[in-house]
Amino acid sequence: MKPDEFLTQHSEAGAAYASRLADLKAAYIELSAFDRAASNGAVVSLLPPQTIRSFVGCPTHMPDMLRHPLFADQNGPDWKPEIDARADQLIHAVTA
Numbered sequence: 515m516k517p518d519e520f521l522t523q524h525s526e527a528g529a530a531y532a533s534r535l536a537d538l539k540a541a542y543i544e545l546s547a548f549d550r551a552a553s554n555g556a557v558v559s560l561l562p563p564q565t566i567r568s569f570v571g572c573p574t575h576m577p578d579m580l581r582h583p584l585f586a587d588q589n590g591p592d593w594k595p596e597i598d599a600r601a602d603q604l605i606h607a608v609t610a
Contacts, residue, residue: 528582528584528585529585531582531585531586532582532585532586535576535580535586538580539576539590539593542569542573542593543593543596543597543600544600545569546568546569546572546593546597546601547597547598547600547601547603547604548601548604549566549567549568549569550568550597550598550601551601551604551605551608552566553566553568554601554605556605556608557604557605557608560608560609572593572594572597573593574589574592574593574594575589575590575591575592575593576588576589576590
């Protein structure tokens with residue numbers, strides 16, 4: 515592999531990584547919102563008896579260990595407002 519090919523493939527790998535991190539964030543927010551909505555009293559009363567478990571804590575941004583200096587260095591906005599907004603949508607969408 516020539517150096518220019520190496521650098522091209524490195525950039526492609528970095529772009530793929532950044533894309534997957536965006537997917538991970540979206541999936542985390544969606545699942546966390548469902549978990550939060552499921553703990554709402556109005557929603558709980560409509561669900562069959564069950565135990566819904568959730569994440570331990572809520573990150574305020576992409577965890578540092580997943581950041582990369584070239585492809586995912588930014589913290590971005592706090593995730594909690596997005597989770598709360600989506601949970602509110604879900605809570606209002608559940609009907610008997």
